[in-house]
Amino acid sequence: MQKKIDDLLKKNHLSITGGRRKILELFLQHDGALSHSDIEKRAGEKFDRVTVYRTLQTFIEKGLIHSIPTPDNALRYALCKEDCSGGHHHDDHVHFICTSCGATVCLEEVTIPAIKLPGGYVTEQLEMLISGVCRSCNR
Numbered sequence: 001m002q003k004k005i006d007d008l009l010k011k012n013h014l015s016i017t018g019g020r021r022k023i024l025e026l027f028l029q030h031d032g033a034l035s036h037s038d039i040e041k042r043a044g045e046k047f048d049r050v051t052v053y054r055t056l057q058t059f060i061e062k063g064l065i066h067s068i069p070t071p072d073n074a075l076r077y078a079l080c081k082e083d084c085s086g087g088h089h090h091d092d093h094v095h096f097i098c099t100s101c102g103a104t105v106c107l108e109e110v111t112i113p114a115i116k117l118p119g120g121y122v123t124e125q126l127e128m129l130i131s132g133v134c135r136s137c138n139r
Contacts, residue, residue, distance in 0.1 A: 098134035103136075
């Protein structure tokens with residue numbers, strides 16, 4: 001796993017630091033999205049709030065992760081697909097938040113339909129958030 005993490009950091013022209021390694025490892029080990037506080041708790045006492053915030057912002061800028069707004073105006077973060085790059089997120093999938101367990105997942109297989117805007121309008125970001133009960137809670 002360390003080689004994969006180091007390769008991802010190198011590919012995105014980022015220096016390899018303990019904080020970046022640990023935070024990227026958390027994303028690779030977790031299926032759904034993580035909140036800032038989830039990352040802080042799981043990263044351990046070694047990484048303060050500012051380090052986590054700066055690392056997340058850097059990962060967003062480089063196209064490693066994307067942010068997902070939640071109904072309570074918080075943010076969660078998830079790994080990007082392979083074709084994302086710095087400043088060019090291809091985040092055309094639906095995000096799902098479970099109202100029972102709180103899990104947030106990217107539904108890669110469900111794409112947001114194309115939306116034709118009136119003349120003069122240019123889309124910069126398109127987000128679709130669905131809330132409901134996830135598979136696990138629905139059993």
